[in-house]
Amino acid sequence: MQPLHDPRYAASLRLSVAPMMDWTDSHCRVFHRVLAPGARLYTEMVHANAVIHGDRRRLLGFDASEHPLALQLGGSEPALLAQAARIAADWGYDEVNLNCGCPSDRVQAGRFGACLMREPELVGECVAAMVAAVDIPVTVKCRLGVDEDNDYATFAAFVDRQVRAGAAMIVVHARNAWLKGLSPKENREIPPLRYDWAHRLKRERPALPVVLNGGLATVEAAQAQMVHVDGVMLGRAAYHDPYVLHALEAAQTGMPLRSREDLLEQLRPYVEAQLQRGLALKHIARHLLGLYHGQPGGRGFRKVLSEGAHRPGADWSLLEQAVQVTREQAERAAAS
Structure with a gap:
């Protein structure tokens, strides 16, 4: 497992803001950095092909204040993901995160995102290729399963495969992704939350950094989870009610609340x-x-x-x- 080298970065496990398409661009992240000086920030998901062939300044550019900052990649081809990860490291990102949780139709058609939960070996090859290509941490963000998957052992085996490949940390969006019949928005709300799976994962693998995502909308709810995992990741709450991000960091660090x-x-x-x-x-x-x-x-x-x-x-x-x-x-x- 790659270590999370920078002490400031490792400390920032406790609070992060989820990658959110059309929302967490650089301007948003600079604002979130003002609100939470120690939080980890994530880009919107960018496909490996776009990183390699697209307008890198537009897709990858960021303000220096955004560190610690992770680039979230989409894709399922190990060689392309490795190349994109090298580009991310060259641009100065602190982490590369592989998306194994997005449920959109476009993602399914491209064989990446949540559908990769059913291809643990392929994901492991992707993670291993990225780990071999860069010195920064490679991490994975995943769901609990897909559609009617309801077996904790299958989820845990998926995670274990990525850790063996070198994943430094796992972010668990504690819902299944339903690939049939639900929109991406509904996939963030309707599948039931099962925080206990993330709790068990951490309990059984105490050395593995586990960050919990999904349904955390208040300081109290997020703080309650910190007993069980290494960190919490806020998504829509941090965007629609951004002051909660500031209040949560204040609660975690003891820094004074600012107006x-x-x-x-x-x-x-x-x-x-x-x-x-x-x-x-x-x-x-x-x-x-x-x-x-x-x-x-x-x-x-x-x-x-x-x-x-x-x-x-x-x-x-x-x-x-x-x-x-x-x-x-x-x-x-x-x-x-």
Whole structure:
């Protein structure tokens, strides 16, 4: 098993943000880094072929603040995955993660993602090829099984095969992937969660780093799982209610909670630098909409950004306006 070399990286096992297609781009990750300075961040899944043949600056570029950062790869051809992993290492990524959990039709047609749960030997060959190609950790993110798979021993054997191949850590999305009849969105909600499988995996393999993903939406829920596993991975909760990411890191590390306004202000240099390079504000603002989720005035914050960020010339002042509207609405609500 490859060690997780960097002490800062190894410590960051306790909290990570899941790779999420169309969401966890570089702008999103910079925002999440502000919220959780010690968390591990993951890219959206990128197919090995795209890494090799595509626009690498667009697909692989990241801000230095994002470390520790993992590139999640899709694919099922060992040689191509090894080549993509080498490129990732050359670009400065801290980890390469193989996707064995995505249930979309496109992924199934391409023989990667969740359908690989039924091909442990092939996945093992892929992992071994990547491990041989790079010095950074190679990890696997998987489901519990596919469709009606209901045998813990089969799941554990899948994991053991990847560990023998050199996988440094396993991220367990603690649901099955149903490849027939459910959309990717439904696959994140309908198959029942079975955290006990991840707990048992860690209990029976104490040396194996195990990170739990799936259905963790509150600080309390995530903290309860830390008794059983090495870390927790937040997905949609970190995106739709990003302050929970900040609150969870504070709970885990003892760092003081900062206000939403202070956190947003910390993002200002990055936003203004991107705007000076010609980026439209909307590409960053879309990731900020949930910052005041569930708070008095939060609807006003979203409304200002949603209506204004796409307009030509939108700049930091729009975010200041959104905060001001939020504050005024909250004050009115408190006075009523």
